[in-house]
Amino acid sequence: MAFMEYKQRTVTCGQLRGSDEGKQVVLNGWVHRNRNHGGIHFINVRDRYGITQVVVGEQVAESVRSIAEALRIEFCIAVEGTVRRRPESMVNPDMETGEIEVDASSLHILSRCEPLPFMIDEETDAKEDLRLRYRYLDLRSGGMQKRIRLRHEFVRAIREHLSAKGFYEIETPTLIKSTPEGARDFLVPSRLYPGKFYALPQSPQLLKQILMVGGFDKYFQIARCYRDEDARGDRQLEFTQLDLEMSFVSREDVLLTMEDLFNDVFASVMNYKLPAHFKRLSWIDAMNTYGVDKPDLRYDLPLVDVGDIAKKTQFGAFQSVLASGGSVKAIKAPATEALSYSRKYIGELEEAAKVYGATGLAFVKVGKDNILETGIAKFLVGHEAELISVTEAHEGDMLLFVAASWKKCCNSLGAVRAKLARDLNLIPKGTFEFCWIIDFPLFEFNEDAGHWEAAHHMFSMPQSQYIDTLESDPGSVKGDLYDLVLNGYEVASGSIRIHDVELQKRIFRICNFDDEEAEQRFGFLLNAFRYGPPPHGGIAPGIDRMVMIMSEQTSIKEVIAFPKNTAAISPMDDSPSFVDDKQLDELHLIIKQPEKNS
RNA sequence: GAGGGCGUAGCGAAGCUGGUUAUCGCGACGGCCUGUCACGCCGUAGAUCGCGGGUUCGAGUCCCGUCGCUCUCGCCA
Numbered sequence: 001m002a003f004m005e006y007k008q009r010t011v012t013c014g015q016l017r018g019s020d021e022g023k024q025v026v027l028n029g030w031v032h033r034n035r036n037h038g039g040i041h042f043i044n045v046r047d048r049y050g051i052t053q054v055v056v057g058e059q060v061a062e063s064v065r066s067i068a069e070a071l072r073i074e075f076c077i078a079v080e081g082t083v084r085r086r087p088e089s090m091v092n093p094d095m096e097t098g099e100i101e102v103d104a105s106s107l108h109i110l111s112r113c114e115p116l117p118f119m120i121d122e123e124t125d126a127k128e129d130l131r132l133r134y135r136y137l138d139l140r141s142g143g144m145q146k147r148i149r150l151r152h153e154f155v156r157a158i159r160e161h162l163s164a165k166g167f168y169e170i171e172t173p174t175l176i177k178s179t180p181e182g183a184r185d186f187l188v189p190s191r192l193y194p195g196k197f198y199a200l201p202q203s204p205q206l207l208k209q210i211l212m213v214g215g216f217d218k219y220f221q222i223a224r225c226y227r228d229e230d231a232r233g234d235r236q237l238e239f240t241q242l243d244l245e246m247s248f249v250s251r252e253d254v255l256l257t258m259e260d261l262f263n264d265v266f267a268s269v270m271n272y273k274l275p276a277h278f279k280r281l282s283w284i285d286a287m288n289t290y291g292v293d294k295p296d297l298r299y300d301l302p303l304v305d306v307g308d309i310a311k312k313t314q315f316g317a318f319q320s321v322l323a324s325g326g327s328v329k330a331i332k333a334p335a336t337e338a339l340s341y342s343r344k345y346i347g348e349l350e351e352a353a354k355v356y357g358a359t360g361l362a363f364v365k366v367g368k369d370n371i372l373e374t375g376i377a378k379f380l381v382g383h384e385a386e387l388i389s390v391t392e393a394h395e396g397d398m399l400l401f402v403a404a405s406w407k408k409c410c411n412s413l414g415a416v417r418a419k420l421a422r423d424l425n426l427i428p429k430g431t432f433e434f435c436w437i438i439d440f441p442l443f444e445f446n447e448d449a450g451h452w453e454a455a456h457h458m459f460s461m462p463q464s465q466y467i468d469t470l471e472s473d474p475g476s477v478k479g480d481l482y483d484l485v486l487n488g489y490e491v492a493s494g495s496i497r498i499h500d501v502e503l504q505k506r507i508f509r510i511c512n513f514d515d516e517e518a519e520q521r522f523g524f525l526l527n528a529f530r531y532g533p534p535p536h537g538g539i540a541p542g543i544d545r546m547v548m549i550m551s552e553q554t555s556i557k558e559v560i561a562f563p564k565n566t567a568a569i570s571p572m573d574d575s576p577s578f579v580d581d582k583q584l585d586e587l588h589l590i591i592k593q594p595e596k597n598s
Numbered sequence: 599g600a601g602g603g604c605g606u607a608g609c610g611a612a613g614c615u616g617g618u619u620a621u622c623g624c625g626a627c628g629g630c631c632u633g634u635c636a637c638g639c640c641g642u643a644g645a646u647c648g649c650g651g652g653u654u655c656g657a658g659u660c661c662c663g664u665c666g667c668u669c670u671c672g673c674c675a
Contacts, residue, residue, distance in 0.1 A: 232670080
């Protein structure tokens with residue numbers, strides 16, 4: 001057979017059923033397994049749609065049997081044959097096509113496959129580095145096929161829903177002006193203008209705001225975003241957002257639009273019923289109660305502020321923290337069969353707390369009749385009943401304490417909360433708990449830089465009651481900001497935007513951009529705002545992160561076809577790589593290699 | 599920039615307080631097998647134990663350094 005001529009499939013490997021008995025078919029696919037029983041071969045042929053068993057019996061021509069002998073795993077083949085209903089006792093209920101098999105009349109090898117670096121199965125056990133190097137093989141696995149399909153279905157459902165709601169999908173450039181705030185930019189040197197650079201967008205933020213000025217009052221885009229920062233399990237330097245913006249809306253409109261979207265999408269893609277409306281928590285409540293601004297509400301385990309009680313004790317570690325304006329918080333670790341709170345285990349919890357800056361994790365055990373035992377019990381004498389009351393503790397529970405600055409205290413105990421939930425098996429599988437975090441502070445003081453900066457970005461609207469005190473008390477200003485949280489991950493972030501030139505300039509000034517620099521950096525936005533900008537706001541859910549959670553993965557790499565590793569390298573194509581001097585010359589670039597530290 | 603974990607055959611792992619020829623499963627290769635579906639059975643090959651140095655009569659094992667991967671903190675509006 002010539003290279004370009006082969007028997008093209010008439011059916012896929014996932015579609016044949018008992019009712020197809022007797023049909024002449026052609027399958028194209030990969031050899032998933034080849035079981036040779038001497039006189040008879042069973043070849044599992046796999047494609048994207050499923051696996052079909054092909055039988056090469058002894059009545060078949062010798063030439064066909066010898067091809068069956070030669071087949072190896074992952075050979076790409078074409079099979080011609082007749083669909084045959086399997087004898088009753090041979091039906092495989094675990095296979096979708098298990099009622100039938102294809103009795104082969106001819107076999108063709110379309111391409112051969114070398115011995116594999118790892119086995120292709122539902123989920124491979126090969127290390128991630130190797131999976132990325134041979135990503136084309138890894139992608140053949142059942143798990144990757146399912147996740148990439150889920151991702152497609154998710155994005156398709158989003159497009160359908162938003163289109164039906166009157167949104168336009170509009171593309172924005174990926175070569176844009178570098179703007180100074182936020183993450184580090186990826187830069188693209190200009191050939192035509194020596195020394196000038198484009199930046200890859202960290203998000204289409206300013207462009208979508210300008211689309212609003214342009215009159216496209218409902219916009220969305222499945223947008224690739226680039227941030228040159230270190231990767232994490234849930235973070236890649238290149239990722240995809242559903243970028244969305246609307247004109248003439250309030251915060252409420254944006255939240256309802258998202259709730260409507262995800263209700264629809266989860267129902268159609270996951271067959272999962274979400275509540276019509278998601279819980280809402282203020283940022284301060286989320287921090288105080290769960291120790292993070294992205295709480296996992298699939299379980300409870302609240303943090304309790306015990307500063308008032310701690311103040312009355314003689315415990316020096318508590319007193320000194322309180323005296324310097326810090327916080328003392330406690331969490332109740334419930335008595336359970338599943339876990340004994342040994343010193344060793346409490347040590348593990350303490351390690352989790354220390355990651356976020358706690359200096360230690362104090363503990364007491366709740367005994368009979370409101371008695372506290374071990375740990376710091378002796379410092380709490382006289383305050384047992386009050387402590388047990390506020391923490392709602394019972395006999396056998398452990399109380400765990402962190403004393404630190406408010407933020408470290410929250411984050412540290414939040415980490416303890418998360419570890420406890422995992423170890424106590426409190427996290428239900430297959431549930432999706434969305435919640436909104438609202439009322440974020442607009443500004444954060446940057447100690448290193450010595451000035452205020454935007455907690456999210458500089459284009460978010462301050463809540464109206466703070467407009468008069470922006471400059472005098474930036475720290476207390478709350479913004480019209482909102483995050484969407486799912487199962488403990490931040491999956492979207494948005495705000496109502498500023499659409500007033502003067503207000504926008506005031507924000508720039510507070511963030512240490514004088515009018516001249518603001519003009520130079522953001523002049524195009526300020527110019528646009530001189531021409532009748534509509535009030536507007538939006539949000540940007542992270543596609544990769546959401547699909548990761550929906551497919552119950554803990555790494556974003558599991559839902560990206562070609563991800564980078566933690567060192568920002570793609571092991572498959574070995575990027576980034578050096579380029580020719582000629583290319584550098586054209587771009588007017590000279591490479592300065594960093595000096596190696598001795 | 600910092601910390602934790604890992605690195606033993608193509609892949610995944612075992613190898614305890616240092617002791618002869620480094621073990622197991624999958625895969626590869628050869629053989630047998632007519633109803634399997636993670637087929638089974640027999641056999642063969644395949645490892646400078648990440649790399650470099652040190653301690654020791656002797657190092658996969660202990661020490662120092664280094665490289666790679668991975669998770670996390672910082673960073674990520």
